[in-house]
Amino acid sequence: LYASFDSPSVSSRTWLWPFFGYSTDSKKDEEERDYLWPLLLTVTGSKRTVTKFLPFYSDERSEDATKSWYLWPFYRNDTLQSPHYRQERDKVLFFLFSNTVESWAQDGKERRRMALWPLFLYSSSADGEKRLTLPALVEPILDREGIEILWAPLWRIYVQQWNEQGDSSLSLFWNLYWHDRSKDSLGWELFPLYRQRSAPLFLEVQILKGLINYSESSSRRRLSLFWLPFGYDWQGETSAQESTH
Known part of the structure; x- marks a missing residue:
C-alpha cells in the first residue's frame, strides 16, 4: 500500500502503488505528482513540464x-x-488526418505534407513545387520513401503537380489522360486516340498513336500515315503559335 525511496538526488513516496505518489529529482530539477498514474499526473521542472488529465488533455513541454x-x-x-528551424505536426485519430509544416526562419522557406486517409496526399516543397495525389491508401500511415517510389504509383489514379511559375502536369488513370504545361509549351494525350504537343512556331498531332501524324513548324508542314517515318511535306504559313492559346 505504501512505498518510499530516497537517494542523494531522488526522493519518492507512493500510496496504493503505482497509482498515487510524489517524487522529486534534484539532478533533473523536477517534481512529479501522481494523482492516478498514468492518467492523471503533473511534472514541473526547469527543463520540462507535463500535465496529464487523460483521456481529455495531455501536454508535455521541454526547451525545444x-x-x-x-x-x-x-x-x-x-x-x-x-x-533556425520549426516543425509543427497535427494528427486526427493517429493517421486519419495529418498535417506537417516545416519552416526555416533564415531563408523564409516552408515545406508541407497533408494527408487524409485514404483519400488524398498533398505536399509542397521548400522550392514551391506542389503535388496532389489520390487515393492515398498507405502513405498517411507509413511515410516511407520506398512506398512512395515502388508501391504508391500502383493505386494513384490522379496525380497533379504545379509550381508558382505556372508549370503544371496532370495524370489520370495511369496516363490514360495526361497534360503537361510549361511557360512556352503544352502537351496532352487521351490514350490511345489523340496526342498533341504545341509550342511557339511548332505543332504536332497524333491520332491513334501515329496512324495519322501531322506536324508543322515555322517553314514546313508534314503529314504521314500508318506510322511511317516519312510523309508528305509542304511549305506554308504556320498556325502553330496560335495553337498554344
Missing part, C-alpha cells in the same frame, strides 16, 4: 519541443522549435 493531446486519441499536436 511540445506534445499535446486533446480528447485522446482524437487530436494530437507536436511542435519542434529551434532558432
